[in-house]
Amino acid sequence: MQIQIPEEILPADGRFGSGPAKVRPEALDYLAMRSDIMGTSHRQAPVRDLVRVVQESLNELYRIPDGYEVVLGNGGSTLFWDLAVSSLIERRSAHGVFGEFSRKFAKAAERAPHLEAPLVSEAAPGSVALPVAGDADAYAWAQNETSTGAAAPVSRIGEGLVLIDATSAAGGMDAPISETDVYYFAPQKNFSSDGGLWLAFASPAAIERAERIKASGRWIPESLDFTVAVKNSRQHQTLNTPALATLLLLEDQLGWMLELGGIDAVAERCRRSTSTLYRWAQERDFASPFVAKATDRSPVVATIDLDEAIDAKQVIAALRANGIVDIDPYRALQRNQLRVGCYAAVDPVDVEALTQCLDYVIERL
Numbered sequence: 001m002q003i004q005i006p007e008e009i010l011p012a013d014g015r016f017g018s019g020p021a022k023v024r025p026e027a028l029d030y031l032a033m034r035s036d037i038m039g040t041s042h043r044q045a046p047v048r049d050l051v052r053v054v055q056e057s058l059n060e061l062y063r064i065p066d067g068y069e070v071v072l073g074n075g076g077s078t079l080f081w082d083l084a085v086s087s088l089i090e091r092r093s094a095h096g097v098f099g100e101f102s103r104k105f106a107k108a109a110e111r112a113p114h115l116e117a118p119l120v121s122e123a124a125p126g127s128v129a130l131p132v133a134g135d136a137d138a139y140a141w142a143q144n145e146t147s148t149g150a151a152a153p154v155s156r157i158g159e160g161l162v163l164i165d166a167t168s169a170a171g172g173m174d175a176p177i178s179e180t181d182v183y184y185f186a187p188q189k190n191f192s193s194d195g196g197l198w199l200a201f202a203s204p205a206a207i208e209r210a211e212r213i214k215a216s217g218r219w220i221p222e223s224l225d226f227t228v229a230v231k232n233s234r235q236h237q238t239l240n241t242p243a244l245a246t247l248l249l250l251e252d253q254l255g256w257m258l259e260l261g262g263i264d265a266v267a268e269r270c271r272r273s274t275s276t277l278y279r280w281a282q283e284r285d286f287a288s289p290f291v292a293k294a295t296d297r298s299p300v301v302a303t304i305d306l307d308e309a310i311d312a313k314q315v316i317a318a319l320r321a322n323g324i325v326d327i328d329p330y331r332a333l334q335r336n337q338l339r340v341g342c343y344a345a346v347d348p349v350d351v352e353a354l355t356q357c358l359d360y361v362i363e364r365l
Contacts, residue, residue, distance in 0.1 A: 003364050005322040005357050011350035014319075017326030018146055018301050018341035019168065020188040020195065027192060027252040034248050042241050050247050051236040054199075057254035061171075061263050064201050065178045072199045073229040074240045076186040077101075077167045080198045081108040084138070084163055085115065086218075087210045087226040088182065093138040094119040094131035094160075096152065099145030100332050101165060106140075114218065125333055126150060126303075128296045133158035144169035146189070147330040149303030149339065150291050155179045161206055170199075171253075172270040172300040172344050174263050181206040190270070190300065192345040193249035197242060202230065257344060266344045270300045273342035273351040277302040280355040286310055286362065290337060303329065304338045310362055312336045318361045324354065 015022040037046055055070040064070065073083070085108050095106040095118055109118040119136055123129035125148045131139045137160035144151045146168040154175045156162055161181040169175065170183070171190030177183055184200035187193035210226035222228055223239060232239050257266050278297060281287040281304045290303035306312050316328055316338070329337035338358075342351060 002321065003318045003361055005319075005360055009353060009356045009360065010322065011324065011347075011353035011357070013347065013350055014322075014324035015326060016324070016340045016342075016346060016351075016354065018189070018330075018339055021190070021192055021341050021343045022345045023192045023249060024253065024256065024345045026256070027249050030252040031245055031248050037244055037248060040244075042237055042244070047242075047244065047247075048236040050244075050251060051233075051238075051242075054247060054251050054254065055233070055236065057251070057258060058199065058201075061254060061257060062175070062177055062201065065203075067204045068177060069202050069207070069230065069233065070199065071202045071226075071229050071233040072197060072238060072242075073232070074197065074223065074238050074242060076188075076195050076198055077165060077184065078104070079224075080184050080200070081105045083198075083224045083226060083229075084140070084182070085109050085112045086220045086224040087213055088138060088161060088163065088206060089115055090137045090209065090213060092116040092118060092136045093140055093163075094134060094136035094158065095121070095139075096128070096130040096141030097122040098127060098129045098148065098150055098152070099125055099142065100147040100330060101167070102140075102142045102145060105165065109140075126291050127293065128152045131157055136160055138163055141165070142167075142169075143173060143175060144298050144300055146301055147333065148290065149298040149301045150296050151298040151300075152296075161203075161209060168300060168343075171257065171263075172267060174267050177201050181209075187246060187250045187253075189341070190266070190343045190345075191250050192253045192343065194243060194246040197238075197246050197250075202226075253345070267299065269348060270342050270344060270346075272348040273346055274299050274302040274340075276348065276351050276355060277304060277340055277342070280304075280358070290335070300342055302340045302342055304340070306336050306338065308336060310336070310365065312338060314365055315358070315361055318365070319357060322357070324357060327354075
């Protein structure tokens with residue numbers, strides 16, 4: 001059955017993906033304007049100036065403490081897990097696992113032949129687990145689990161480095177950076193850019209740790225050496241050629257965020273969108289927020305369970321046929337669920353329209 005949603009209730013932009021996320025049309029216009037950058041050397045002043053602006057804008061957005069540095073490198077968050085295993089974890093790490101992405105970092109540490117088995121605290125998807133202080137020199141968890149829509153607090157645990165995966169949190173949630181040693185992320189979610197890059201706010205302790213591990217004689221591939229990334233970042237460049245389009249989109253998005261009012265204003269914009277979805281679910285007898293505890297619910301990725309009588313796949317297909325895309329649940333969860341990315345570029349008005357479209361489609365199914 002083909003369901004035609006009335007045009008007057010459709011969102012102006014139907015992109016609600018959890019990553020890659022919606023890119024603002026203005027950012028794409030800016031990218032098209034910057035032909036002077038595309039196809040030029042990343043060792044020369046124009047590209048290094050671009051990297052410097054990105055670093056300075058991130059510093060301003062998050063009010064980074066004195067002594068911390070904005071470090072960046074080729075690859076995304078998956079590569080950063082291997083970098084941390086190679087260059088930041090000295091002997092053993094402790095992990096909070098409450099979804100697929102926090103699990104992947106723990107698995108990377110478990111496979112490393114030069115490290116002791118990690119200490120893992122795990123919670124079922126839809127709840128939150130933090131590492132427990134113990135015999136570890138690094139503590140790792142995600143501020144926001146993209147796969148489940150659960151968010152965790154950020155504060156120091158134990159005596160080691162604190163490594164926070166902020167891939168879907170950075171740019172949409174605030175964080176006390178001084179409570180972390182490496183707050184790392186990729187730019188394809190709240191920062192509405194493309195992939196192929198990781199960025200991190202690094203404390204002096206994290207940089208000193210990487211230098212000490214390297215001096216110990218541990219073999220570290222150059223691309224996974226945090227000290228190499230730091231050295232290049234201080235020169236406003238990356239080890240290898242970066243994706244220039246990624247940097248340009250990131251630059252434009254950061255400028256827009258700062259004009260909007262900074263991280264507080266952006267976080268409130270995201271929270272408004274997810275609150276709309278949680279409220280919609282709680283007011284329907286056929287839907288409910290997947291994350292049961294309200295304080296654990298993500299302000300940037302909303303996961304909504306549907307009653308078994310309603311096939312989420314049919315709902316998603318009907319919406320896609322009307323230009324509303326990428327609200328599928330994370331595949332490994334295998335739930336009758338909707339997952340909606342409410343990142344910074346998503347207009348809260350469009351999220352309100354999405355709820356009207358959901359009502360329209362579900363009533364007819």
